[in-house]
Amino acid sequence: MGTTGCAPGVFDSMxxxxxxxxxxxxxxxxxxxxxxxxxxxxxxxxFASASPEITDAWHEAGIAHGGEAIENLPGVRQSGLGRLYLxxxxxxxxxxxxxxxxxxx
Numbered sequence: 001m002g003t004t005g006c007a008p009g010v011f012d013s014m015x016x017x018x019x020x021x022x023x024x025x026x027x028x029x030x031x032x033x034x035x036x037x038x039x040x041x042x043x044x045x046x047f048a049s050a051s052p053e054i055t056d057a058w059h060e061a062g063i064a065h066g067g068e069a070i071e072n073l074p075g076v077r078q079s080g081l082g083r084l085y086l087x088x089x090x091x092x093x094x095x096x097x098x099x100x101x102x103x104x105x
Contacts, residue, residue, distance in 0.1 A: 001026075003057040004049060004099070024048065039094045049101040052076075052085040058099045059087035066092040076103060 002008065006021035009028070016029035024047075031037055049055040052074075059074050067089040074087035083103035090096055 003061045004047060004054055022048065022050075037093065039096075044088075044096045044098050046098045046100055049085070049099045052101055052103075055085055055087045055099045055101050059089060062089040062091070062097065067097070070096070 001019050001021075004021060006019050009017040009019045009026075012018050014029070016027045019026040019028075026047075047058070049058065056074055059069070063069060069088070070090050071088040072086075074085070076083055076085050078084075081102070085101040085103055087099045088096065089098075
């Protein structure tokens with residue numbers, strides 16, 4: 001998360017790790033129901049990124065910490081939402097993660 005400019009996470013009173021950045025919040029916590037964690041089939045956790053360079057740094061840091069590069073290499077893709085700079089990882093728990101930067105046309 002630090003590669004995106006996000007401050008380090010802090011623990012709140014419920015033992016959750018809270019990350020805040022540019023009006024966005026990510027909470028990481030123990031499961032409430034006591035069952036094992038599972039991967040959301042067909043789910044991607046996405047993070048907004050301020051630039052292609054930050055997106056690349058996020059991707060490299062993810063790989064360095066046990067993530068696996070998936071889909072295409074980081075780069076520009078055309079979509080119905082315009083040009084996007086995307087990078088995808090699968091984390092060590094098998095979650096699909098994406099960093100996304102909206103390119104200026």
